[in-house]
Amino acid sequence: MSLFSKFAGIAAAVLVTTTAVQAQLLPQQLQTQEREVQGNKIRACVDDYSAGGKLDRAIAQAIGDALFLEVEYKEALRGFPLDGDGYLAELQIQLNNDCDLFMGVVVQPNMPFPDWASITRPYAEVPFVLVTDKPDYNSLADIPYGLTIGTSLASLGERVFATSVAQRPQDQRWKRLPYADFELMTLRMREDKLAAMLLWQPSLLQLAETDPSVADLRIISLDPVPQAVVPVGALVSTRNTFLRTQVDNAIAELTADGTIDQIMADLGVMGSAPR
Incomplete structure (x- = not known):
């Protein structure tokens, strides 16, 4: 929540x-x-x-x-x-x-x-965090433009991300796909439909309680997008x-x-x- x-x-x-x-x-x-x-x-x-x-x-x-x-x-x-x-x-x-x-x-x-x-x-x-299962990404800056980031629907983190990306040149933007279901968002990332996902850090902890494999995911830097803090x-x-x-x-x-x-x-x- x-x-x-x-x-x-x-x-x-x-x-x-x-x-x-x-x-x-x-x-x-x-x-x-x-x-x-x-x-x-x-x-x-x-x-x-x-x-x-x-x-x-x-x-x-x-x-x-x-x-x-x-x-x-x-x-x-x-x-x-x-x-x-x-x-x-x-x-x-x-x-x-x-x-x-x-x-x-x-x-x-x-x-x-x-x-x-x-x-x-x-x-x-408490911050929002960017999470990925992709070993080559250590920050948002490492993710190629045009790939999709899953975001927490109607959240502060999503608003900050969307606002920041919209201010960038058209050819230097990531796509965004909001999710209300974090388990589904994690599945889509593992299917390589998402490059990473953005959610409130306690939500990641809660997700790990029902899906132990979440422990293998890595939190990476949001740079160059500001990190939303609640x-x-x-x-x-x-x-x-x-x-x-x-x-x-x-x-x-x-x-x-x-x-x-x-x-x-x-x-x-x-x-x-x-x-």
Whole structure:
């Protein structure tokens, strides 16, 4: 997320494109009006099926430990939203009724948010990577122009790649073929229909869990195309500004003492905690 349909940025991607729904009000009967007395507990919504789920869960646990709170995990909304308004409505209900933290949201500068949600500082920056099974390629620059690169459908990595390639002379471009199914994309690469594939690095880790042969693939340089990096954070209800401040402080401490970088290394996730 999982395809990018379960990618860390699902919620944020919808939020960016559907700010008009901020003015819409959910039926009050769908929202819990009482503020639950949490005591020493914090509720974290995590999509364990997503590519970033293991990282999100581990960071939520580290935040809870830093705040001396027990973490209660809830299943986060799943699946790519075909209807942005409907997804936002369900997200608002979950954040209002079930979650103190909704983990795994893309943090982008000046991102518009509904008035019921705010976002924490990012706890990780995780890159998209270029992967190939071809021994002669050590970077995108080694791949002959005109060959096809498989890309993660509707992802930040795909947008950065497409924008960069479009700025190159016509005879110095690679073709692009988006995929929603990473197993199929890997198969097509092995069939030599693709020269390489571009996907979020945690998605590659997730793919390796079901296909051990993925371990033989190599990550190569994206040069001369910029590498897309995804900043990941969490959503917090605007009804709880104190919690947002406490979580931001915890993330800052976990970044400064190297805890988040160690978690990422232990999980095999590339990138780092932003500083």
